[in-house]
Amino acid sequence: MLLEVEGLCVNYGRIEAIRDITFSVEQGSVVTLIGANGAGKTTTLKTLSGLRKVRAGSVRFQDRDITHMASHERVPLGISQSPEGRRIFPGMTVVENLDMGAYARADRAKTRTADIERVFTLFPRLLERRDQAAGTMSGGEQQMLAIGRALMSHPTLLLLDEPSMGLAPKLIQQIFTIIKEIREQGTTILLVEQNAAQALKIADRAYILETGEVVRTGTGGELAADDSVRAAYLGGDV
Numbered sequence: 228m229l230l231e232v233e234g235l236c237v238n239y240g241r242i243e244a245i246r247d248i249t250f251s252v253e254q255g256s257v258v259t260l261i262g263a264n265g266a267g268k269t270t271t272l273k274t275l276s277g278l279r280k281v282r283a284g285s286v287r288f289q290d291r292d293i294t295h296m297a298s299h300e301r302v303p304l305g306i307s308q309s310p311e312g313r314r315i316f317p318g319m320t321v322v323e324n325l326d327m328g329a330y331a332r333a334d335r336a337k338t339r340t341a342d343i344e345r346v347f348t349l350f351p352r353l354l355e356r357r358d359q360a361a362g363t364m365s366g367g368e369q370q371m372l373a374i375g376r377a378l379m380s381h382p383t384l385l386l387l388d389e390p391s392m393g394l395a396p397k398l399i400q401q402i403f404t405i406i407k408e409i410r411e412q413g414t415t416i417l418l419v420e421q422n423a424a425q426a427l428k429i430a431d432r433a434y435i436l437e438t439g440e441v442v443r444t445g446t447g448g449e450l451a452a453d454d455s456v457r458a459a460y461l462g463g464d465v
């Protein structure tokens with residue numbers, strides 16, 4: 228297993244945001260965490276990025292215990308997050324934002340051209356806007372940039388927090404196609420989504436979170452075909 232999370236508990240003060248969560252991510256797969264608002268999805272990703280302190284449980288990445296490792300040590304290890312709400316640098320251009328994504332890599336100068344080209348191939352829209360201030364781009368374009376920037380660190384594991392949030396249906400489709408392409412290029416993906424239908428379609432394995440706990444797991448196909456999952460998470464479309 229690339230990532231093994233066991234019995235993870237994270238609090239905000241006395242609030243137990245996630246309780247005793249166990250899941251794993253196989254190398255080369257897409258795993259999705261789905262659940263309602265407040266279920267603990269973002270907290271789980273932030274904890275994997277090292278931005279939240281673990282109260283109990285453990286996180287292993289490539290057979291190494293990283294439970295208490297600092298955030299900046301995880302990026303060179305191969306864990307990179309594209310955060311919820313597209314936190315790009317608004318005053319910087321597209322290309323400058325992409326360069327920021329590679330800052331942790333000592334050999335970045337050698338691969339810079341190829342890396343930026345890879346992002347522009349995945350997101351041709353960003354190529355057209357390469358010198359535009361990122362903050363003036365549309366929400367969807369900023370979302371593409373946030374994903375592109377995360378790819379610049381050559382992640383082994385890419386953490387995506389609601390990449391389809393706020394996007395028009397056509398763009399949502401595009402984002403999911405691109406996620407599949409990124410996986411085909413060898414990057415493992417942990418995807419958090421409220422768009423459960425789309426997420427289950429591309430996921431090798433899915434976990435359903437409810438108020439901080441894992442309540443169901445299965446392959447994407449199994450959960451998408453399950454009546455109770457459909458009723459609760461797929462718009463009641465049974």
Ligand SMILES: Nc1ncnc2c1ncn2[C@@H]1O[C@H](COP(=O)(O)OP(=O)(O)OP(=O)(O)O)[C@@H](O)[C@H]1O
Nearest residue numbers: 239242244262263264265266267268269270271421
């Ligand atoms: N900084 C914080 N301080 C206090 N409580 C927090 C904080 N961040 C999150 N929480 C609480 O932790 C719980 C889990 O939040 P989290 O953001 O992980 O949910 P989520 O599944 O990502 O939801 P959404 O789908 O709305 O993004 C919620 O009850 C939330 O109110």
Ligand SMILES: [Mg+2]
Nearest residue numbers: 268269270311
């Ligand atoms: Mg969230």
